[in-house]
Structures are given as C-alpha cells and as structure tokens.
Amino acid sequence: MKAVVFEEHGGVDVLQYKNVAEPKIGPNDVLIKVQAAGCNYNDIWARRGLPGLRVSLPHISGSDAAxxxxxxxxxxxxxxxxxxxxxxxGLSCRTCQFCANGQDTFCRQYKIWGFQTGPLDGGHAEFAKVPAFNVIPKPKGLGWVEAASLALVLLTSWRMLVGRARIQAGDFVLVWGAAGGLGSMAVQICRVFGAQPIAVASSDEKLEFCRTLGAEHLINRKKQDVLKKVREITDRRGVD
Ligand SMILES: [Zn+2]
Structure with a gap:
C-alpha cells in the first residue's frame, strides 16, 4: 500500500510517499481503508523529534482517520x-482501574495511535489497523474529511472542559486561540453545555469563523485589550 513514511527525524523533506507492507490484523483488530486522515501538531513533533519523545521508526503519522x-x-x-x-x-489496556472508570488517559499502557505507536501504524496510509474497540460509527451527517478532523481535538478539549474544569451553564470560558483545532471544539462544547465562550483570536477572519460556531463574545487580541474586553463582557466578574 501507499503511505507517507519517515525513517529519520527532520523537516518535511524526510517525508516519503512510498510503498509499504499492508498492516496485518490480530483477532481483536479491524482493517480500515482510509478515506480521509487528519494532521495534528503531534505529527509535526514526531517528525521533527523532541528530547524525551520516543518515536518508532520507520513511522507513519496520523492519529485521526476515517x-x-x-x-x-x-x-x-x-x-x-x-x-x-x-x-x-486513545489505545489502552481496557482492564486496569483507570480504564474501567473511564480515565483511560491515566492507564500505564495509554498510547496515542499514530503518534506513540509503531513502527509504521498511523493513519497517513491507504490502510490502517486499529483495535475494534477504537472505531466509532461515522455519524451520517459527517463527510469523510469532517469525520477525520475531530477525534483528537474533541477528546482533548472535552477532557479539559468537561472532565477537569466541569463547565456549567452560564460559565464564562475564555478560549485562547479559538479558531484552531482545540479552540474550535472548545467553543462548540461550551455551547452544548450552555456556557458562554469568549473567543480570542488574532484576526477578524478567524473570529468570524468562531462566530459561525456559536461564539457571541469575540476578541481580536491584535487590536483589542483582552483584559479590558473580558471585564466589559463579564461585567467585571471575570471568566470562570
Ligand atoms: Zn488500562
């Protein structure tokens, strides 16, 4: 099959589009013909290499796929x-105390597929192998590209806002970088919970995108005094 592979760390020039062996599935896996795959910062970190970050080489990146x-x-x-x-x-053992109570990110075996797995093994390929537990039916209303764009950022934002911060209806939530992957999910999660996202971004164009996602409070950090605007929006209460 064709895949985007790197065999050493470096700039984009280390990426090779080449033939590699198709993944072989185990008894609890499924093989997916990839229709769309997302890119995340993880993919860039893995390609560049970071101190303390172990990446199996050769490596196929891609943690979001449909x-x-x-x-x-x-x-x-x-x-x-x-x-x-x-x-x-999110790959984990699924049997330890953390996995059993829904906190799989604390599992000692927790790994992000396509980032910490390998060699090869990510979604930037014609075919991808994942445990059957790790696939979710694609919602009918989503196209392939949309379906492949949301899992990692949605999970991260959800864990931050719902799992950790426990947002409530009426809360003011400051979303810095609201037009990015995590930020755009954060804005939408706030709306689902009835919280009030205050979207901060670096251009009016990005803020317009945030508005279409449901953010009513918009701050252009290049043109406006963020602190002053937040005081105004929250009637001096500040954000939650
Ligand atoms: Zn576990």
Whole structure:
C-alpha cells in the first residue's frame, strides 16, 4: 500500500510517499481503508523529534482517520466489513482501574495511535489497523474529511472542559486561540453545555469563523485589550 513514511527525524523533506507492507490484523483488530486522515501538531513533533519523545521508526503519522472497514479479526463481533467508521485514537489496556472508570488517559499502557505507536501504524496510509474497540460509527451527517478532523481535538478539549474544569451553564470560558483545532471544539462544547465562550483570536477572519460556531463574545487580541474586553463582557466578574 501507499503511505507517507519517515525513517529519520527532520523537516518535511524526510517525508516519503512510498510503498509499504499492508498492516496485518490480530483477532481483536479491524482493517480500515482510509478515506480521509487528519494532521495534528503531534505529527509535526514526531517528525521533527523532541528530547524525551520516543518515536518508532520507520513511522507513519496520523492519529485521526476515517474510512471503511475492509477486514475484521476473528474475535470481533460488533463490526463488519463495509461499516463506515472513524478512529478513537486513545489505545489502552481496557482492564486496569483507570480504564474501567473511564480515565483511560491515566492507564500505564495509554498510547496515542499514530503518534506513540509503531513502527509504521498511523493513519497517513491507504490502510490502517486499529483495535475494534477504537472505531466509532461515522455519524451520517459527517463527510469523510469532517469525520477525520475531530477525534483528537474533541477528546482533548472535552477532557479539559468537561472532565477537569466541569463547565456549567452560564460559565464564562475564555478560549485562547479559538479558531484552531482545540479552540474550535472548545467553543462548540461550551455551547452544548450552555456556557458562554469568549473567543480570542488574532484576526477578524478567524473570529468570524468562531462566530459561525456559536461564539457571541469575540476578541481580536491584535487590536483589542483582552483584559479590558473580558471585564466589559463579564461585567467585571471575570471568566470562570
Ligand atoms: Zn488500562
């Protein structure tokens, strides 16, 4: 199959579009024909290499992917070939105390697929192998590209706002970089919970995008005094 692979760390010139062996699935895995895959900063960090970051080489990046299931392992009961799915990229043991109570990010075996897995193994390829537990039916209303764009940023923002900050209806939530991947999810999560996102971005064009996502309070950090605007918006209460 074709894939985007790097065999050493460096700039974009280390990326090679080449033929590699198709992944072989185990009894609890599924094989997906990738229709769309997302890019995250993780992919750039992995390619550049960071001190303390262990990346298996050769490496295929890509933690967000959506596609059609083309093969299922012998133990997989609830997914079949032809299913349209997106990947939930958090891999964990699924049996420890943390996994059992929904805090899989604390699992000692927790890894982000396509970032900390390998060699090869990510979504920037024609085919991708993931545990059956890690695929979710693609919502009918989403196209392939949309479905492949949201998992990692949605999970991260959700964990931050819902799991940790426990946002409530009426809360003012300052979203710095609101037009980016995490920020755009944060704005939408705030709206779902009835909280009031204050979107901060560096251009009017980006803020217009935030407005279409449901942000009513917009601050252009290049043109406006953020602190003063926040005081104004919250009637001097400040953000929650
Ligand atoms: Zn675990």
């Amino acid at each position: 596609g059609e299931v083309v093969e299922v392992g012998s133990e997989v009961a609830d997914i079949k070939s032809g299913d349209e799915v997106l990947v939930y990229p």
